Amino acid sequence: MNFKIQGFFTTLIIGTVSALTISDAISQKVNAQATPSCNNATIKGSYGTKFTGTFAATPIAVVGLVQFDGNGNFQGIDALSSDGAVSPNRIVSGTYSVRQDCTVQIVFTGGNGTAFLSGAIVDGGKEIFLIQTNPGSVLTGTFKKVN
Numbered sequence: 001m002n003f004k005i006q007g008f009f010t011t012l013i014i015g016t017v018s019a020l021t022i023s024d025a026i027s028q029k030v031n032a033q034a035t036p037s038c039n040n041a042t043i044k045g046s047y048g049t050k051f052t053g054t055f056a057a058t059p060i061a062v063v064g065l066v067q068f069d070g071n072g073n074f075q076g077i078d079a080l081s082s083d084g085a086v087s088p089n090r091i092v093s094g095t096y097s098v099r100q101d102c103t104v105q106i107v108f109t110g111g112n113g114t115a116f117l118s119g120a121i122v123d124g125g126k127e128i129f130l131i132q133t134n135p136g137s138v139l140t141g142t143f144k145k146v147n
Contacts, residue, residue, distance in 0.1 A: 044070030051141030
């Protein structure tokens with residue numbers, strides 16, 4: 001009877017150690033997959049843009065197309081509606097910096113001045129959620145990868 005109890009505890013200990021080892025391996029794999037890793041090349045290519053909100057209490061809407069070069073620069077064209085007055089075919093350009101955690105800072109120039117944007121890259125670079133950080137601005141938008 002004593003050998004049966006020892007065998008039971010030996011089996012229990014081996015089973016527990018095996019389960020913990022497997023659990024740790026799965027946890028490491030899940031954590032590795034869940035940790036984003038981005039850089040400037042993550043958002044290389046053409047993106048459609050859409051922004052809405054207000055700037056200095058004026059309603060604003062913008063749509064356009066930009067091309068990111070993968071090295072921190074972009075250029076494009078957009079149309080702006082500011083309180084109902086439309087400015088089509090505005091040439092825009094700027095710089096961007098992508099952090100490893102997939103957040104991005106964008107300096108958007110052209111059109112009617114300079115806009116500072118902060119955002120998050122989602123879905124492996126297929127989309128970017130952004131908010132303008134200029135004082136007096138309540139403008140949010142999205143860049144969506146053109147396929």
